[in-house]
Amino acid sequence: MQSITVHELLEWRNTEAAHALIDIREPYERDVSHIGGVHIPMEQILDRLEEIPDDIPVVIHCRSGVRSAAVTHALTNQYGRLNVHNLEGGIRAWAEHVDPNL
Numbered sequence: 001m002q003s004i005t006v007h008e009l010l011e012w013r014n015t016e017a018a019h020a021l022i023d024i025r026e027p028y029e030r031d032v033s034h035i036g037g038v039h040i041p042m043e044q045i046l047d048r049l050e051e052i053p054d055d056i057p058v059v060i061h062c063r064s065g066v067r068s069a070a071v072t073h074a075l076t077n078q079y080g081r082l083n084v085h086n087l088e089g090g091i092r093a094w095a096e097h098v099d100p101n102l
Contacts, residue, residue, distance in 0.1 A: 001073045004059055004085040006093045018056040024071055025062050033102045035094055042067055054081060061087035
């Protein structure tokens with residue numbers, strides 16, 4: 001399973017490197033704060049696979065990186081999505097290291 005740190009994601013965003021960001025948290029979590037990207041709650045991922053690009057890197061994130069690691073693992077190992085990355089530490093790491101106002 002591939003992972004990406006919040007610093008690497010920030011670099012991708014700053015250099016406008018092509019990538020997709022998918023937030024798999026519950027709607028109530030996203031309502032509190034988010035870092036952009038597409039919202040596909042974890043339980044809807046398999047029903048919405050067609051919304052996940054396969055031609056650019058995809059970063060999956062949740063609150064702490066645990067749920068997104070499980071989704072990244074499944075997408076890679078069961079569905080052959082090789083360009084999927086788990087955001088290490090999730091949105092909590094983003095708030096701690098990148099945007100403390102989040």
